Amino acid sequence: MNEMIFEAKDLSRSFTVGRSALRNLANRFLGERTPTVLRAVDNVSLTLREGETLGVVGESGCGKSTLARMIAGILPVSSGERHFRGEPYDSLLARKRDALKIQMVFQDPLSSLNPRLRVGEIVGEAAVLHGLVPRSRVKDYVVDILARVGLPADSISRYPHQFSGGQRQRVGIARSLAVKPDMLICDEAVAALDVSVQAQIINLLMDIKRESGLAMIFISHDLGVIRHLCDRVAVMYLGRVVELAETEQLFATPTHPYTRMLLDGMPKISLERRKFMPIQGEIPSPLNPPSGCHFHPRCPIATEHCRRTRPELREIASGHVHACLNVEAL
Amino acid sequence: MTEPFFQVDGLNTWFFTRQGVIKSVRDISFDLRRGEVLGIVGESGSGKSVTGMSIMGQIDEPGRIVSGSISLDGQELTALTFEEMRRYRGRKIAMVFQNPLMTLNPLMRVRDQMYEAISEHEDVSHREMHDRCIEVLKAVGIPSPEERLNAYPHEMSGGMRQRVVIATALLLGPDMIIADEPTTALDVTIQAQIIYHIRRQIDERGLGMIWITHDLSTLSELADRIMVMYAGATMEIGTTEDIIGSSRHPYTRKLLDSVPSRNTPGEKLRQIPGNMPSLLSLEKGCPFASRCERATEICSEPVPATQLSATHRIWCYHPFEG
Numbered sequence: 001m002n003e004m005i006f007e008a009k010d011l012s013r014s015f016t017v018g019r020s021a022l023r024n025l026a027n028r029f030l031g032e033r034t035p036t037v038l039r040a041v042d043n044v045s046l047t048l049r050e051g052e053t054l055g056v057v058g059e060s061g062c063g064k065s066t067l068a069r070m071i072a073g074i075l076p077v078s079s080g081e082r083h084f085r086g087e088p089y090d091s092l093l094a095r096k097r098d099a100l101k102i103q104m105v106f107q108d109p110l111s112s113l114n115p116r117l118r119v120g121e122i123v124g125e126a127a128v129l130h131g132l133v134p135r136s137r138v139k140d141y142v143v144d145i146l147a148r149v150g151l152p153a154d155s156i157s158r159y160p161h162q163f164s165g166g167q168r169q170r171v172g173i174a175r176s177l178a179v180k181p182d183m184l185i186c187d188e189a190v191a192a193l194d195v196s197v198q199a200q201i202i203n204l205l206m207d208i209k210r211e212s213g214l215a216m217i218f219i220s221h222d223l224g225v226i227r228h229l230c231d232r233v234a235v236m237y238l239g240r241v242v243e244l245a246e247t248e249q250l251f252a253t254p255t256h257p258y259t260r261m262l263l264d265g266m267p268k269i270s271l272e273r274r275k276f277m278p279i280q281g282e283i284p285s286p287l288n289p290p291s292g293c294h295f296h297p298r299c300p301i302a303t304e305h306c307r308r309t310r311p312e313l314r315e316i317a318s319g320h321v322h323a324c325l326n327v328e329a330l
Numbered sequence: 331m332t333e334p335f336f337q338v339d340g341l342n343t344w345f346f347t348r349q350g351v352i353k354s355v356r357d358i359s360f361d362l363r364r365g366e367v368l369g370i371v372g373e374s375g376s377g378k379s380v381t382g383m384s385i386m387g388q389i390d391e392p393g394r395i396v397s398g399s400i401s402l403d404g405q406e407l408t409a410l411t412f413e414e415m416r417r418y419r420g421r422k423i424a425m426v427f428q429n430p431l432m433t434l435n436p437l438m439r440v441r442d443q444m445y446e447a448i449s450e451h452e453d454v455s456h457r458e459m460h461d462r463c464i465e466v467l468k469a470v471g472i473p474s475p476e477e478r479l480n481a482y483p484h485e486m487s488g489g490m491r492q493r494v495v496i497a498t499a500l501l502l503g504p505d506m507i508i509a510d511e512p513t514t515a516l517d518v519t520i521q522a523q524i525i526y527h528i529r530r531q532i533d534e535r536g537l538g539m540i541w542i543t544h545d546l547s548t549l550s551e552l553a554d555r556i557m558v559m560y561a562g563a564t565m566e567i568g569t570t571e572d573i574i575g576s577s578r579h580p581y582t583r584k585l586l587d588s589v590p591s592r593n594t595p596g597e598k599l600r601q602i603p604g605n606m607p608s609l610l611s612l613e614k615g616c617p618f619a620s621r622c623e624r625a626t627e628i629c630s631e632p633v634p635a636t637q638l639s640a641t642h643r644i645w646c647y648h649p650f651e652g
């Protein structure tokens with residue numbers, strides 16, 4: 001088996017919400033009611049090996065981007081451990097700033113690209129700084145990467161705002177790939193692309209993975225893309241991982257009631273008029289999560305037990321874990 | 331069938347950059363009836379968003395509508411002054427921008443932004459503004475809407491920001507909404523919730539909708555008609571059945587072939603070889619020619635429209651057989 005590249009143990013992240021930082025400080029002195037704490041990611045453990053692609057899926061707001069930013073090392077954790085190639089992030093980063101060879105493609109490309117830099121600089125600068133290419137040859141290097149993500153050579157002298165949404169997303173991908181990371185986190189990185197450009201990008205990522213053993217964490221709402229690209233998939237619900245299995249196993253025999261609901265809703269191209277149904281009942285809020293199993297208000301097989309007890313992840317088949325109190329086996 | 335209430339005719343929107351003229355939208359024409367959803371699909375960078383922004387009068391320098399007409403209920407929008415257009419926006423036409431940050435101010439709480447959107451057009455009490463905000467936030471599936479009104483955009487997830495933008499577009503009950511990739515960052519459950527709500531507005535109030543997306547499965551189930559764009563131009567337009575069920579255009583067919591669910595997992599996805607030509611150096615012929623298997627010499631000449639049926643129109647010299 002390939003070498004372990006990343007390991008997370010019990011990662012959690014909370015945010016204080018609804019008030020400004022100043023207000024929070026004032027509260028502390030004036031002894032006002034404690035501000036609301038939102039637990040965006042709650043005790044998530046993950047591993048990733050070289051050349052492996054892990055998919056992360058789950059409802060909007062369930063904590064995927066927060067988890068991704070912690071893994072990328074750009075968001076501090078509230079608690080938990082992160083290891084890159086066996087070494088804790090803190091000691092790794094203290095030793096050498098760029099030893100963490102993880103890149104992230106952000107969900108929102110506009111806010112992650114410096115608006116004052118031309119695309120040539122955005123994509124090329126880091127590669128030069130990392131010593132991957134001499135400055136004299138950086139232009140060819142950038143043009144080559146841009147071509148691989150399907151952008152014309154004349155893009156290099158343009159600014160981010162002069163591109164379409166999907167073109168900007170590809171600039172973000174090009175920038176990440178330019179520094180030849182060991183691990184790439186893609187947060188909805190192909191969401192704004194039409195299916196043919198999306199296919200081009202996914203094929204490119206699969207090529208790089210085969211050639212250089214690139215490890216990937218791939219966050220997407222598009223279950224078709226997830227199924228196509230990922231080796232394993234983690235399903236999150238309100239901050240927690242509720243099921244994790246190899247991709248084919250998960251799609252063939254999902255066990256957690258939430259995963260089943262998610263896969264049932266998977267859209268297809270058809271000419272039948274689908275009935276778009278409103279969500280039944282209250283949508284659970286991360287600001288005020290349901291007790292016990294977070295999924296109980298929507299779960300068709302919930303029992304009283306589920307309201308009181310937090311289900312822990314447990315293995316139900318080799319490499320297949322889930323957190324449900326009532327589903328025993330496959 | 332009712333008459334169209336909205337028409338775009340021969341729209342050209344170009345950007346005059348230092349490198350040359352980028353012809354983002356070239357001779358686009360379409361119309362829309364009340365209660366109808368027109369889907370726009372097409373290659374990334376093909377001019378979908380610029381079409382939407384042209385309608386909204388929000389093309390910034392060095393871009394400009396070079397020619398063409400855009401009319402809503404007989405009113406020519408391209409003739410409106412900036413101030414007149416501002417009064418139109420939100421109340422008559424609203425746009426859900428692809429990038430939520432086009433709408434959301436990062437320094438303002440969601441509440442203040444939504445209140446501002448209302449108070450710009452109507453004089454109503456705080457109480458009523460509050461209730462209306464809560465109502466639309468619920469409609470787009472935002473849990474704990476009261477608390478979320480207090481939040482700043484960065485305190486929300488990507489999909490929540492997207493939903494706030496959709497909610498803001500719904501606030502004033504406009505006649506027409508242009509939604510640019512409105513649900514790309516949303517899971518299917520929430521997508522269904524939003525579409526359910528919008529569908530009701532379409533059916534009950536006769537809302538007209540332009541839905542720009544690359545999500546062909548959602549479109550196949552939601553749109554009445556679909557327009558396919560490539561390199562700034564229309565390739566094909568017709569009913570959803572015409573396009574999804576019996577497309578005759580080589581580009582549309584290739585596009586449908588690339589959908590992951592129509593490919594074998596783990597294997598390379600079918601992609602269209604090559605890339606879209608740079609919009610700086612377009613030739614007069616079919617822009618898809620360099621990537622098209624059916625291309626012949628004549629394809630380098632300007633492509634006329636062919637009316638295949640009452641609803642189905644195509645720009646191609648060698649369409650597939652029907």
Ligand SMILES: Nc1ncnc2c1ncn2[C@@H]1O[C@H](COP(=O)(O)OP(=O)(O)OP(=O)(O)O)[C@@H](O)[C@H]1O
Binds near residue numbers: 015063067286489515
């Ligand atoms: N800086 C922050 N301050 C306060 N709350 C935050 C912050 N960042 C994220 N959150 C909250 O954490 C939760 C998880 O957000 P996150 O962005 O991780 O979700 P997500 O799974 O990526 O959702 P989406 O699919 O919509 O992108 C949300 O409830 C969000 O409001």
Ligand SMILES: Nc1ncnc2c1ncn2[C@@H]1O[C@H](COP(=O)(O)OP(=O)(O)OP(=O)(O)O)[C@@H](O)[C@H]1O
Binds near residue numbers: 192
């Ligand atoms: N401000 C601008 N200056 C120069 N060129 C621009 C500007 N805005 C857009 N363009 C160009 O116009 C073309 C059309 O852009 P548009 O945003 O309409 O594409 P799109 O079809 O919406 O693509 P996507 O699916 O990627 O969002 C693109 O090739 C883009 O590079």
Ligand code: SF4
Binds near residue numbers: 257258301311324
């Ligand atoms: S623990 Fe109970 S509520 Fe949670 S998923 Fe399992 S059966 Fe449903």
Ligand code: SF4
Binds near residue numbers: 616624625629646648
């Ligand atoms: S006009 Fe010619 S090049 Fe263009 S799509 Fe038709 S066959 Fe292909």
Ligand SMILES: [Mg+2]
Binds near residue numbers: 064
């Ligand atoms: Mg996210």
Ligand SMILES: [Mg+2]
Binds near residue numbers: 380
């Ligand atoms: Mg766009």
